[in-house]
Amino acid sequence: MFELIDVEKNCFVQVYKRFPFVVSRAEGARIYDTNGNSYLDFLSGLAVNILGHSHPIVIAAIEKQAKRYLHLSNFFYQDIQILYAEKILKIARYDKIFFVNTGAEGIENALKAVRLWGNKRKKKNVIAFGNSFHGRTYGCLSLMNKPLYKNGMEPFLPNITILPFNDIESLVNHIDEQVAGIFLESILGEGGLDTISQKFADTLMDLKEKYDFLIVADEIQSGLFRTGSFFAFDHFGIKPDIVALAKGLGGGLPLGAVLFSERFSDFFNKGTLGTTFGGNPLSCAAGFATLDFIHPNLLPHINYISSYLDGKLKELQSKFSDSIVSLKGLGLMRGISLKFDASILVDKLFEQKIISNATSSNVLRILPPFIINKAEVDEFIEGIKNALENI
Numbered sequence: 328m329f330e331l332i333d334v335e336k337n338c339f340v341q342v343y344k345r346f347p348f349v350v351s352r353a354e355g356a357r358i359y360d361t362n363g364n365s366y367l368d369f370l371s372g373l374a375v376n377i378l379g380h381s382h383p384i385v386i387a388a389i390e391k392q393a394k395r396y397l398h399l400s401n402f403f404y405q406d407i408q409i410l411y412a413e414k415i416l417k418i419a420r421y422d423k424i425f426f427v428n429t430g431a432e433g434i435e436n437a438l439k440a441v442r443l444w445g446n447k448r449k450k451k452n453v454i455a456f457g458n459s460f461h462g463r464t465y466g467c468l469s470l471m472n473k474p475l476y477k478n479g480m481e482p483f484l485p486n487i488t489i490l491p492f493n494d495i496e497s498l499v500n501h502i503d504e505q506v507a508g509i510f511l512e513s514i515l516g517e518g519g520l521d522t523i524s525q526k527f528a529d530t531l532m533d534l535k536e537k538y539d540f541l542i543v544a545d546e547i548q549s550g551l552f553r554t555g556s557f558f559a560f561d562h563f564g565i566k567p568d569i570v571a572l573a574k575g576l577g578g579g580l581p582l583g584a585v586l587f588s589e590r591f592s593d594f595f596n597k598g599t600l601g602t603t604f605g606g607n608p609l610s611c612a613a614g615f616a617t618l619d620f621i622h623p624n625l626l627p628h629i630n631y632i633s634s635y636l637d638g639k640l641k642e643l644q645s646k647f648s649d650s651i652v653s654l655k656g657l658g659l660m661r662g663i664s665l666k667f668d669a670s671i672l673v674d675k676l677f678e679q680k681i682i683s684n685a686t687s688s689n690v691l692r693i694l695p696p697f698i699i700n701k702a703e704v705d706e707f708i709e710g711i712k713n714a715l716e717n718i
């Protein structure tokens with residue numbers, strides 16, 4: 328096991344802090360290492376494994392598709408891709424879809440759509456919000472203010488203004504006829520699990536009515552029922568024109584999508600957008616099986632287990648008010664804001680074989696798979712109690 332870890336150090340650019348074990352297999356909410364240890368996974372492959380690891384329904388769908396064909400390109404009509412598109416649009420209540428491979432690619436294509444739409448109307452500006460995370464490509468980084476990911480890599484794209492998150496005054500002051508689009512993560516997945524306020528959402532919709540700009544929702548981490556509704560923005564009554572999805576969309580395989588409202592029905596011409604792998608049939612088969620399993624049958628469980636987790640987190644908060652500042656997030660996308668560096672708690676949980684991670688330095692991020700049960704929530708909460716008693 329250590330030999331492999333050494334090989335990794337020799338071969339890879341060292342940009343990741345990995346958990347110090349080699350994975351042997353993973354099933355449900357558990358990851359097993361090569362020494363036979365099992366770890367409770369409250370990170371779900373960064374919100375990808377929404378049905379847990381190796382769900383039999385997903386594996387069967389992948390096997391079935393793999394025996395038919397693996398890849399053809401978007402020059403062909405493919406049943407699984409078309410049926411999955413139809414299913415997503417029906418649940419999401421959007422009009423058109425463009426499949427990609429990753430979240431960042433979804434944002435890039437949304438940005439292209441915003442520029443195309445805006446240029447036709449002499450609207451040149453784009454607004455995004457601080458502490459958001461949209462991905463690692465140049466377009467995405469241009470929409471972000473994270474120094475660690477950007478500094479020294481300038482120049483970024485022009486005509487983009489980054490405003491403070493959830494700040495109504497600055498929003499009102501910066502919106503005018505020149506704004507083509509606004510990129511919004513209603514709940515900050517990487518930025519500390521803060522959510523927009525209802526007043527911010529209402530103001531945004533009022534301004535949209537007045538100035539007619541596009542709203543692009545980044546639902547890459549928060550979408551697909553993670554917060555209880557299909558999109559996080561549903562909680563605030565926002566109706567974006569464009570939505571980016573990824574993470575769990577491919578049921579564990581790489582898949583992203585950009586969804587468009589009706590005003591984009593006849594907007595694109597052949598060749599305007601394109602991708603080799605986007606919407607590949609294996610990912611679509613896994614994604615279709617995943618969404619089919621979730622909607623509608625798993626929704627009562629998601630709501631039940633979310634409120635069970637919420638109750639347990641509130642108990643923790645009142646017991647450890649000297650360590651916990653506040654609880655954040657929605658549904659199964661939660662954060663515990665701490666009075667100290669959250670990586671300390673991540674390490675203490677890891678000592679108890681619980682996988683979690685920290686976001687925005689002092690927030691412990693909780694992203695369990697949707698199939699998590701009460702006993703697993705209890706195990707996680709017990710782990711935090713043990714850790715906080717010893718910090």
Ligand SMILES: Cc1ncc(COP(=O)(O)O)c(C=O)c1O
Nearest residue numbers: 429430431460461462516547548
């Ligand atoms: C909210 C959000 N947007 C965009 C991305 C980028 O997605 P990807 O890593 O698939 O490019 C992420 C990834 O963590 C994300 O959480």
